[in-house]
Amino acid sequence: IFLGRKIKMALFMMVSLTALLLVVCLQLSSAEVMMATDSRVQWAGRTVPDMSSSSVSFDWVGVSARISVKGGTYVSAVITSTSSMRGTRMKVYISDFDFLWYPQVQFWVIPNSKINLGNSSTLYLGNGSPVITLENIVDPQYGTGITTVYSFETDGQFVALEPTQLMGGPQNRRMEFIGDSITAATNVVRPEGAGMCGDGGYQSDWSQTYEGHLCHRFNASCSTIAVGGKCMMRECGGLQMPDYFLQTYYQQNMMPYNFSSGWAPDAMFIDLGTNDLRVITKLPNGPQLFIAETVAFMINATTLYNKPDIQFFLNAGPMENNTMPYTIQAIAEAKQKGLKATFVNMSTACARARQHGNTDDCDGCAGHPGIQGHYEMYQDAWPVIAEVMGWE
Numbered sequence: 001i002f003l004g005r006k007i008k009m010a011l012f013m014m015v016s017l018t019a020l021l022l023v024v025c026l027q028l029s030s031a032e033v034m035m036a037t038d039s040r041v042q043w044a045g046r047t048v049p050d051m052s053s054s055s056v057s058f059d060w061v062g063v064s065a066r067i068s069v070k071g072g073t074y075v076s077a078v079i080t081s082t083s084s085m086r087g088t089r090m091k092v093y094i095s096d097f098d099f100l101w102y103p104q105v106q107f108w109v110i111p112n113s114k115i116n117l118g119n120s121s122t123l124y125l126g127n128g129s130p131v132i133t134l135e136n137i138v139d140p141q142y143g144t145g146i147t148t149v150y151s152f153e154t155d156g157q158f159v160a161l162e163p164t165q166l167m168g169g170p171q172n173r174r175m176e177f178i179g180d181s182i183t184a185a186t187n188v189v190r191p192e193g194a195g196m197c198g199d200g201g202y203q204s205d206w207s208q209t210y211e212g213h214l215c216h217r218f219n220a221s222c223s224t225i226a227v228g229g230k231c232m233m234r235e236c237g238g239l240q241m242p243d244y245f246l247q248t249y250y251q252q253n254m255m256p257y258n259f260s261s262g263w264a265p266d267a268m269f270i271d272l273g274t275n276d277l278r279v280i281t282k283l284p285n286g287p288q289l290f291i292a293e294t295v296a297f298m299i300n301a302t303t304l305y306n307k308p309d310i311q312f313f314l315n316a317g318p319m320e321n322n323t324m325p326y327t328i329q330a331i332a333e334a335k336q337k338g339l340k341a342t343f344v345n346m347s348t349a350c351a352r353a354r355q356h357g358n359t360d361d362c363d364g365c366a367g368h369p370g371i372q373g374h375y376e377m378y379q380d381a382w383p384v385i386a387e388v389m390g391w392e
Contacts, residue, residue: 035055036054036151037056039160042161042166042167043063044065044223046257058146060225063136063147068132070157080110081110081148088136089109090137091106091135092133092134094131095131095132100219109144169219173219174267175218175265177226178270180227184228185208186366206224210381233289233290245297259305264306287326291330294327308338311342311388345380346376350369
């Protein structure tokens with residue numbers, strides 16, 4: 001009898017274990033994994049797909065990915081960085097009622113990490129097919145390394161994006177931004193009461209820059225090439241923005257950008273001149289050199305992209321406005337050469353921004369436009385771009 005009881009107990013435990021394993025297997029099988037190179041993942045910005053690992057790598061600020069999930073409660077992703085300490089910071093949005101830009105979470109990328117982009121407690125996906133957008137919001141100058149996205153996982157189903165959900169939308173709107181530290185999202189976040197501050201990546205946030213706002217407003221496919229402290233003029237010495245413009249990554253000598261990849265901007269916004277000023281004022285022909293090199297850059301961009309109808313937008317300010325007449329002259333000369341170019345006056349954006357008691361007339365760190373300053377820049381730009389491009 002005792003032996004019979006032991007046999008029954010063993011059989012019961014075997015059945016229970018089998019049932020448990022079946023439940024675990026069912027739970028594991030219910031998760032869908034989608035690789036980063038899958039056609040259902042849309043990418044914007046300069047990226048490098050690796051078909052051998054089905055991964056996508058990048059380092060420029062503003063690079064974005066967009067996916068759509070049906071019937072899931074969570075989404076996670078495998079994202080790594082080559083940085084030895086910490087990688088970049090990314091921001092996640094979810095759609096609701098056809099609005100694509102509800103911000104949810106931010107996270108730092110670390111080597112060999114699996115990032116929980118959202119679960120039932122931190123990011124409720126709800127019913128239907130929510131759209132999820134990831135943005136790289138820290139410039140690679142701050143030691144973010146190269147970021148690689150391998151895969152996404154959900155307990156629902158990944159589905160293809162609808163035309164209206166794509167970055168660029170049905171019209172396939174495409175914008176590229178070329179600039180210095182302002183466009184690189186440097187020194188943006190300066191909370192009320194913060195004293196002197198300088199950016200180490202913690203004050204960066206591309207999503208709150210003028211170009212981030214513009215990309216969101218127009219739901220455009222955007223690329224940002226921006227490096228702090230750099231110029232348009234080669235007379236500044238060393239590598240300058242015409243050099244970085246040619247690169248796939250911020251890190252030089254790694255891989256030249258393939259301008260024949262199929263992506264080319266409809267509009268290019270150039271925000272340069274603040275750092276050029278130190279050279280312009282020292283050279284007797286400084287203004288003429290700045291004008292000539294700005295025009296040459298635009299001509300080169302149309303040649304590289306094989307797209308002569310790129311609409312250029314050039315601005316003045318807001319950290320300094322001394323270069324405004326030279327920028328306006330560059331636009332005039334560009335038009336004479338058959339280019340499409342329009343001036344955007346951002347000269348008063350910092351003066352209109354919320355002040356922190358600092359004397360530099362900008363609300364961000366180290367004399368830069370902050371959250372409000374960038375918003376004012378955006379307010380100066382979007383009506384001009386909308387009218388010229390015919391975008392709503």
